[in-house]
Amino acid sequence: MQIKSAEFVMSNSDVAKCPKDRLPEYAFIGRSNVGKSSLINMLMQRKSLAKTSGRPGKTQLINHFIINKQWYLVDLPGYGYARVSKKAKKTFQKFITQYFEKRQQLVLAFVLVDCRHEPQPIDLEFMQYLGENQIPFSIVFTKADKLKPKALERNIKAYEQKMLESWEIMPPYFITSSSSAMGRDELLQYIDQINTDLPSI
Numbered sequence: 001m002q003i004k005s006a007e008f009v010m011s012n013s014d015v016a017k018c019p020k021d022r023l024p025e026y027a028f029i030g031r032s033n034v035g036k037s038s039l040i041n042m043l044m045q046r047k048s049l050a051k052t053s054g055r056p057g058k059t060q061l062i063n064h065f066i067i068n069k070q071w072y073l074v075d076l077p078g079y080g081y082a083r084v085s086k087k088a089k090k091t092f093q094k095f096i097t098q099y100f101e102k103r104q105q106l107v108l109a110f111v112l113v114d115c116r117h118e119p120q121p122i123d124l125e126f127m128q129y130l131g132e133n134q135i136p137f138s139i140v141f142t143k144a145d146k147l148k149p150k151a152l153e154r155n156i157k158a159y160e161q162k163m164l165e166s167w168e169i170m171p172p173y174f175i176t177s178s179s180s181a182m183g184r185d186e187l188l189q190y191i192d193q194i195n196t197d198l199p200s201i
């Protein structure tokens with residue numbers, strides 16, 4: 001897919017105020033600092049369309065971007081960041097769960113996981129939650145540039161094995177790096193294919 005345009009539309013903490021049109025929408029979710037906003041910038045080939053930071057907790061709202069005037073990308077706050085106050089965490093969790101449970105336009109969630117780490121309970125639980133709510137998802141391994149090919153392969157295999165303990169099949173997954181643009185074509189191609197197959201609404 002060629003990216004002809006990518007524009008920021010709005011930020012808010014209330015799913016009821018998200019864009020009202022019926023364009024298909026893809027959300028990026030995962031732990032704080034996993035690289036959600038960086039991945040969006042890499043996919044769109046824009047340096048600072050989505051705000052990134054070395055400090056976790058940068059994205060704090062539901063952010064809509066419209067792509068090629070045809071579909072939305074949604075940048076969400078990360079979960080599992082210990083240093084955010086308990087109150088802030090509850091507020092986040094509330095609007096994130098409301099987003100996932102109420103947003104009818106949501107076609108698929110990309111759950112980002114850092115390829116360097118072992119499967120983390122919080123990510124596995126989140127995928128379980130998506131499954132229970134019948135929300136389709138794919139896994140995006142981030143920061144692949146930080147591992148040597150052998151270690152990368154080993155970690156992905158281990159992740160797959162862990163997933164197969166609770167899922168019948170491994171969901172579709174992508175191995176990406178926002179610094180080298182690895183995985184960009186595959187991910188965009190995947191979205192394009194889903195958009196093409198969607199019944200028009």
Ligand code: GTP
Nearest residue numbers: 032033034035036037038052053057058059078178
């Ligand atoms: P929150 O908004 O806080 O939840 O974080 P986020 O998931 O949006 O992460 P963000 O994109 O802000 O990136 C966090 C840090 O990881 C930044 O310092 C990025 O430069 C770095 N980073 C993100 N993706 C990659 C990657 O693929 N490779 C490398 N080497 N660094 C990355």
Ligand code: MG
Nearest residue numbers: 036037058059
């Ligand atoms: Mg972010």
